[in-house]
Amino acid sequence: MQDKYQPAAIExxxxxxxxxxxxxxxxxxxxxxxxYCLSMFPYPSGxxxxxxxxxxxxxxxxxxxxxxxxxxxxxxxxxxxFGMPAENAAIQNNVPPAKWxxxxxxxxxxxxxxxxxxVDWSREIATCAPEYYRWEQWLFTRLFEKGLIYKRLGTxxxxxxxxxxxxxxxxxxxxGWRSGALIEKREIPMYYMRITAYADELxxxxxxxxxxxxxxxxxxKNWIGRSEGVEAHFPYDATxxxxxxxxKVFTTRADTLMGATYVAxxxxxxxxxxxxxxxxxxxxxxxxxxxGGMAEATxxxxxxxxxxTGLKVVHPLTGESLPVWVANYVLMGYGEGAVMAxxxxxxxxxxxxxxxxxxxxxxxxxxEGRYTEVSEQWIDAYAExxxxxxxxxxxxxxxxxxxxxIAADLAAKGLGQKRVQFRRRDWGISRQRYWGCPIPxxxxxxxxxxxxxxxxxxxxxxxxxxxxxxxxxxTRMPSFFECACPRCGKPARxxxxxxxxxxxxxxxxxxxxxxxxxxxxxxxxAGYWAPVDQYIGGIEHAILHLLYSRFFTRALRDCGLIxxxxxxARLLTxxxxxxxxxxxxxxxxxxxxxxxxxxxxTTDERGRPVNATLKADxxxxxxxxxxxxxxxxxxxxxxxxxIEQYGADTVRLFIMFAAPPDQQLEWxxxxxxxxxxxxRRVWAFGYGLLTEHGIGKNSEIPSSLPAPLADVRxxxxxxxxxxxxxxxxxxxxxxxxxxxKILNALEKLPHGDASxxxxxxxxxxxxxxxxxxxxxxxxxxxxxxxxxxxxILAAPWPEPKSDALAQDEIELMLQINGKLRxxxxxxxxxxxxxxxxTALATEAAQRFMEGKPAKKVVxxxxxxxxxxx
RNA sequence: GCCGGGAUGGCGGAAUCGGUAGACGCAGCGGAUUCAAAAUCCGCCGCUGGUAACAGUGUGGGGGUUCGAGUCCCCCUCCCGGCACCA
Numbered sequence: 001m002q003d004k005y006q007p008a009a010i011e012x013x014x015x016x017x018x019x020x021x022x023x024x025x026x027x028x029x030x031x032x033x034x035x036y037c038l039s040m041f042p043y044p045s046g047x048x049x050x051x052x053x054x055x056x057x058x059x060x061x062x063x064x065x066x067x068x069x070x071x072x073x074x075x076x077x078x079x080x081x082f083g084m085p086a087e088n089a090a091i092q093n094n095v096p097p098a099k100w101x102x103x104x105x106x107x108x109x110x111x112x113x114x115x116x117x118x119v120d121w122s123r124e125i126a127t128c129a130p131e132y133y134r135w136e137q138w139l140f141t142r143l144f145e146k147g148l149i150y151k152r153l154g155t156x157x158x159x160x161x162x163x164x165x166x167x168x169x170x171x172x173x174x175x176g177w178r179s180g181a182l183i184e185k186r187e188i189p190m191y192y193m194r195i196t197a198y199a200d201e202l203x204x205x206x207x208x209x210x211x212x213x214x215x216x217x218x219x220x221k222n223w224i225g226r227s228e229g230v231e232a233h234f235p236y237d238a239t240x241x242x243x244x245x246x247x248k249v250f251t252t253r254a255d256t257l258m259g260a261t262y263v264a265x266x267x268x269x270x271x272x273x274x275x276x277x278x279x280x281x282x283x284x285x286x287x288x289x290x291x292g293g294m295a296e297a298t299x300x301x302x303x304x305x306x307x308x309t310g311l312k313v314v315h316p317l318t319g320e321s322l323p324v325w326v327a328n329y330v331l332m333g334y335g336e337g338a339v340m341a342x343x344x345x346x347x348x349x350x351x352x353x354x355x356x357x358x359x360x361x362x363x364x365x366x367x368e369g370r371y372t373e374v375s376e377q378w379i380d381a382y383a384e385x386x387x388x389x390x391x392x393x394x395x396x397x398x399x400x401x402x403x404x405x406i407a408a409d410l411a412a413k414g415l416g417q418k419r420v421q422f423r424r425r426d427w428g429i430s431r432q433r434y435w436g437c438p439i440p441x442x443x444x445x446x447x448x449x450x451x452x453x454x455x456x457x458x459x460x461x462x463x464x465x466x467x468x469x470x471x472x473x474x475t476r477m478p479s480f481f482e483c484a485c486p487r488c489g490k491p492a493r494x495x496x497x498x499x500x501x502x503x504x505x506x507x508x509x510x511x512x513x514x515x516x517x518x519x520x521x522x523x524x525x526a527g528y529w530a531p532v533d534q535y536i537g538g539i540e541h542a543i544l545h546l547l548y549s550r551f552f553t554r555a556l557r558d559c560g561l562i563x564x565x566x567x568x569a570r571l572l573t574x575x576x577x578x579x580x581x582x583x584x585x586x587x588x589x590x591x592x593x594x595x596x597x598x599x600x601x602t603t604d605e606r607g608r609p610v611n612a613t614l615k616a617d618x619x620x621x622x623x624x625x626x627x628x629x630x631x632x633x634x635x636x637x638x639x640x641x642x643i644e645q646y647g648a649d650t651v652r653l654f655i656m657f658a659a660p661p662d663q664q665l666e667w668x669x670x671x672x673x674x675x676x677x678x679x680r681r682v683w684a685f686g687y688g689l690l691t692e693h694g695i696g697k698n699s700e701i702p703s704s705l706p707a708p709l710a711d712v713r714x715x716x717x718x719x720x721x722x723x724x725x726x727x728x729x730x731x732x733x734x735x736x737x738x739x740x741k742i743l744n745a746l747e748k749l750p751h752g753d754a755s756x757x758x759x760x761x762x763x764x765x766x767x768x769x770x771x772x773x774x775x776x777x778x779x780x781x782x783x784x785x786x787x788x789x790x791x792i793l794a795a796p797w798p799e800p801k802s803d804a805l806a807q808d809e810i811e812l813m814l815q816i817n818g819k820l821r822x823x824x825x826x827x828x829x830x831x832x833x834x835x836x837x838t839a840l841a842t843e844a845a846q847r848f849m850e851g852k853p854a855k856k857v858v859x860x861x862x863x864x865x866x867x868x869x
Numbered sequence: 870g871c872c873g874g875g876a877u878g879g880c881g882g883a884a885u886c887g888g889u890a891g892a893c894g895c896a897g898c899g900g901a902u903u904c905a906a907a908a909u910c911c912g913c914c915g916c917u918g919g920u921a922a923c924a925g926u927g928u929g930g931g932g933g934u935u936c937g938a939g940u941c942c943c944c945c946u947c948c949c950g951g952c953a954c955c956a
Contacts, residue, residue: 043956083956156954167954215873219951222872296952300870329870333953348870424953431954500954539950542873576950628949657894658881664949666881670895678894680908725885734883737893744893813889818937820889858936863888868936 001690001785005683007647010781015116017780023793024118026074028528035071036529037063038509038568040537040545041078044104045085048111050577050629050655050667051538053639057652057774058574058661059536060117061732064773067118068797074529076512077112077119079105081128082436082501084167090435090467097435098463101128111640115648116777123512127504128435132511134458135521136503137440141451142559144441148194151449154428155268155333157293158186164471165432171293178469185290187268190430190497191439195551199224199422201565202550211570213662216542223543225423230254230407232340232416234263237312237321247271247313247324250335250421255402256342258391259363261353263313264306264327266337272326275309282307282326289328296331304329304352316415317406318392327352333425350378365389427548429500434465434472436498444485444492453486459494472496505545506552509535509567522561535568539662542573572661572730579667581624581635582612593634594621596669626666637667649775650676656774657736678740679778682767685746686782689764692751699758703803709755715745716763717804723770724799736774742767764788766798813864814839816848832859839865 002009018024039059042052056077063075079101086097093100105126112119125132143149157166161181165188170177195202203224206217232254233246247263265271267289276283285307292298306327313322329348330339343353343360353360354376362374366386374382385399394402403418410416430439438459440452452459462480465473474480474496485492513526537545546568553567582599583591594614599621601612612621629636642651654675659665705713723738746763749756765788772779772792783792807828812835814822822844826835836857839845849869856868 040956045956080956085955165954168952169955171954219873223952225872294954297870300952302870427953433954501956502954505956538956539874540956541951543951544953545956578949660882663875663882668881668895671881674895684909722885729885733881734893737883740893811889815888815937818888818935823889856936858888860888864937866888866936 001687003684003687005680005778007649007679007777011114011116011648011777014777014780015113017791018116018118024073024075024120025122026072026076026120028525030072032070032072034529035063035066035073035534036532037066037073037075037534038512038532038536039075039077040535040541041080041505041508042108043080043083043085044101044108046104046107048108048639050637050639052112053115053651054577054655054661054665055536055538055574056112056115056117057655058572058732059534060115060652060776061656061773062534062536063118064776064793065727065797067793068769068772068795070797073118074123074512075117075119076123076125077117077121078123078125078508078512079127080501080505080508081105081126082133082498082504084433084435086435087433087467091469094466096463096465097467098128101435102126114640114643115652118776123515125508125511125515127437127501127508128461130458130460131518132508133437133461133504135511136437136499136507137452137457137459138454138521139507139556139559140440140499141454141457143193143555144451146559148197148555149191149429150194151189151191153187154190154192154430155185155187155294156190156432157183159183162470164469166293168293168295171295171298174292174298182291183293185292185294188432190428191441193427193429193551193555195427195548196422196424198551198554199226199424201554202547205550205566209566209569209571212568213571213573216539216546216571216573219542220547223424223547227252227421227423229419229421230257230403230410230416231336231419232257232316232410233414234313234316234322234340235415237314240310240312241271241274243274246415247338248336249338249340250419251340252421253342253345254406255385255388255394255397255399256345256363257317257340257406258388258394259342259344259361260315260322260340261343261359261361262323262325262341264325264330264339264341264352265309266330266332267326267328268332269326269330269337271309271311271324271338275311275324275326279310282309286326289326299329299331302328304348304355306352306356308356316410316413323358325356334423335421344374345382347378347380347383350382361390363388363391427500427551429503430497431500432472432496433498434461434467434474436501437461437504438474439495439497439499441495442483442485442492443495444488444490446490447485447487447492450485450487450492456486461498472498474498502545502548503552506548507556509549510553510556510562522556526562527564530562530564531566532568534570534572536572536574536661539573539575546571574661575659575664577629577665577667578626579629579635579637581627581633582621583624584614584621591624593624593632595634596637596667629667642672646672646676647679647777649778650679653679653736653775656732658733660731660733662730678743679775681743681747682771682778683782685743685764686786688751689760689786699754701758701762702755705755705759709749709753709759712745712748713759713763713804714807716742716759716766717800719745720766720770720798721800721805732774735770739767739770739774742770761786761788765795768792769795769798810862812839812862814842814844815864815866816845817868818866821845821848832861835859835861835865839867 039055063073067073081101086101089100090097157171159166159176159179159181161179166176171183176183203226229250229252231250233248235246267286276286306325309324311324313324315322341349343349344362345364360374364386366381366384388394388397388402407418438461440459442450444450481494481496483492483494509532510522510526513529514523517523549567554565556562580596582594586592598615599612600615602610612623614621627633654672658671719738719741723735726734749760768779768783779792789795809825810828811823811825824838824842826838836859852869854867854869858866
């Protein structure tokens with residue numbers, strides 16, 4: 001055995017061992033219970049970053065822990081390989097997206113392997129491979145035929161200079177990121193997935209997921225956004241609108257209907273179009289509303305603007321004529337694209353009415369009587385529920401009574417009814433981009449939109465293309481889009497849009513189980529492994545990816561492909577990796593971000609940072625604060641260079657120790673140094689065990705130990721108990737800390753004593769097994785070197801022994817009036833009355849009670865006594 | 870703007886059911902070892918006062934419940950994630 005810890009050698013040896021024994025090849029015929037452990041697959045952006053390393057280390061800890069706990073574990077890995085960055089790289093470097101992507105996959109796979117993850121690589125998938133996306137196309141045609149996919153107009157960001165559709169990310173302050181042109185909203189035909197058909201089920205089933213973080217379930221619930229309310233119809237005023245009809249609005253505050261003084265419609269609304277045709281100023285305003293991006297955050301923070309259309313509608317209850325306004329804050333995509341405005345009881349309507357001089361009519365009086373009339377300034381109490389006033393026959397009703405009565409009256413007139421509205425809209429999946437899965441549809445002048453038949457799948461994406469940044473190259477490739485209509489055989493045009501990349505990631509977890517099947521999308525093996533028992537990924541996916549996957553699983557279920565509704569039984573959302581950032585400003589005032597590896601920081605005598613300098617020139621730089629590791633802030637730390645310097649185990653140990661998995665993790669070079677120091681001590685202890693404690697290996701631990709040895713052993717088993725408890729709640733940072741405490745205890749054991757050596761062997765075997773999921777290489781090597789067994793993966797998980805934990809006396813805290821004033825010892829089985837007598841007799845109690853009698857004594861067995869005087 | 874989360878020493882964090890605040894680690898300070906350094910080992914380490922014993926104070930800010938609050942309730946501030954075409 002080497003006397004020094006040499007991570008490079010032992011990591012290579014351990015990885016060879018796992019490879020040659022195919023240790024992590026998962027099969028479906030094991031007697032063990034199955035455990036499907038999955039980390040969100042990476043986008044092959046070029047290099048592994050620390051966020052990946054953290055994600056996959058957490059996953060690997062779950063996988064290896066369950067392996068040792070006796071489960072049949074599957075931990076696969078693959079590539080979320082379609083997406084925009086490949087196109088951007090192609091434009092920049094003149095490399096086809098496919099080559100760029102596959103090169104990145106090769107490079108990142110090598111990096112991943114260096115970390116020693118217990119991955120079954122035989123199941124690897126890449127979503128850009130035709131073998132993968134053909135099944136996505138196949139499913140698309142099924143869903144289209146079932147009516148779960150349909151086509152309609154949708155809004156996109158249009159760059160009029162580059163003549164291309166931009167992602168929200170590519171719109172910066174309302175302008176295209178490359179052209180700088182003002183972006184406008186444009187309506188184009190797109191395919192939609194009918195996720196709203198499952199809205200109720202997706203919402204209700206959140207209650208069947210006890211092992212998902214509450215915050216994620218809450219975000220999903222709010223995102224689906226079920227609200228119960230009333231649909232009200234405002235008939236068109238025949239004198240101002242030529243045609244017959246009614247304006248529909250949805251409201252959750254039907255109790256305020258009598259206070260509606262105008263209605264507002266979105267710029268794209270039919271009434272807006274009618275009015276614009278007669279009024280050039282209004283047409284110009286509507287054009288103005290179309291400027292700027294489509295992102296909700298942009299729309300919601302915009303200055304509220306509106307214009308009167310001159311059109312009138314009729315209030316469904318009072319018959320009053322109300323003006324119709326166009327307002328930029330009304331969204332065409334939500335509800336009916338129109339709202340009734342009640343300025344007295346809605347903050348946004350209030351501001352709008354004040355701005356444009358529209359009437360404000362108070363119809364609710366707050367039950368606490370906080371106001372009796374509407375003032376100049378909005379106060380939040382106006383929006384509270386209360387009793388109706390100024391509402392004719394509805395006066396005096398409360399919220400529920402008013403809603404019931406008004407809904408009934410609307411229904412009687414045929415002008416509305418109660419209804420449920422969801423915030424969640426259908427999922428638009430068409431992308432006017434090249435590097436994605438082609439939508440398997442054909443447009444025929446005679447037959448309309450026709451799905452590509454199974455025998456013509458996959459529709460292969462041509463990989464030899466040139467990207468210009470002006471639209472998708474597919475639209476310029478007749479060899480791709482010219483085809484015969486599958487139905488009538490006449491010349492037709494193939495769809496050139498591709499699918500949103502969220503589609504690929506909505507079902508990949510099932511394909512891992514059937515990745516070699518060229519006859520079917522998924523097979524019985526998916527039924528064996530699904531659902532994923534533990535899913536690990538970033539909190540940023542809490543809504544979209546997870547909701548789409550839950551929807552897709554149900555769609556697959558309803559196509560008869562799998563008997564499953566929820567794809568992920570347990571979920572852990574990991575925090576971000578952040579690091580200090582540093583910069584200098586150049587002569588134009590632009591920040592030049594400097595990588596932390598090129599910085600040295602000086603501290604004062606207490607260790608507080610005073611200033612930072614660039615190593616190269618010794619001159620000061622500005623400390624820019626703690627930021628998410630990113631290219632733009634140049635504060636990323638390269639995982640590979642860390643592995644080369646310290647070994648994979650050190651990197652894994654630091655990541656698991658520095659923060660709980662769901663919180664943000666701050667990178668610290670000296671913290672990594674500390675992790676490395678700990679592993680060197682572990683190695684040194686193992687070496688010492690062989691060379692000095694050697695005799696203890698086979699000796700039994702005597703039933704009666706001298707007190708100091710019994711204390712050390714109790715300490716070890718107490719820490720083990722703690723570690724097992726923390727493993728169960730996924731708090732891995734304190735698992736590592738328990739392992740450190742065990743080593744601290746072990747190092748206190750004397751050498752040359754047979755009982756001490758026996759305890760050392762027992763304790764070290766506990767330590768190695770505890771560490772094995774986190775630092776598998778060193779645990780594997782020391783387990784063999786110290787003769788504890790052949791393969792630590794086959795060792796049983798350690799459990800604390802009750803005889804080691806037993807103790808005769810315990811220490812209790814003494815409080816006087818809730819303040820800690822001392823402590824005292826009692827036997828472990830002492831009765832409450834004995835504890836109180838002992839407590840009152842202590843010197844500290846006598847001193848702080850100052851002779852006054854105890855008014856009350858609170859005793860918490862095993863914890864403390866509080867004397868109130 | 871809307872939805873969700875967070876704030877504890879110089880730093881990362883711990884505190885299992887409302888019961889010893891600061892475990893474990895980092896940084897720092899002091900010492901041992903060394904020709905010297907690195908590495909290693911030992912000790913100290915919230916803040917204020919005090920040589921010390923000890924006392925006071927302390928979990929973003931303000932209020933409340935309780936014998937007892939980092940933990941529960943109300944209000945506020947700041948920071949972070951998401952907002953439907955980044956993945």
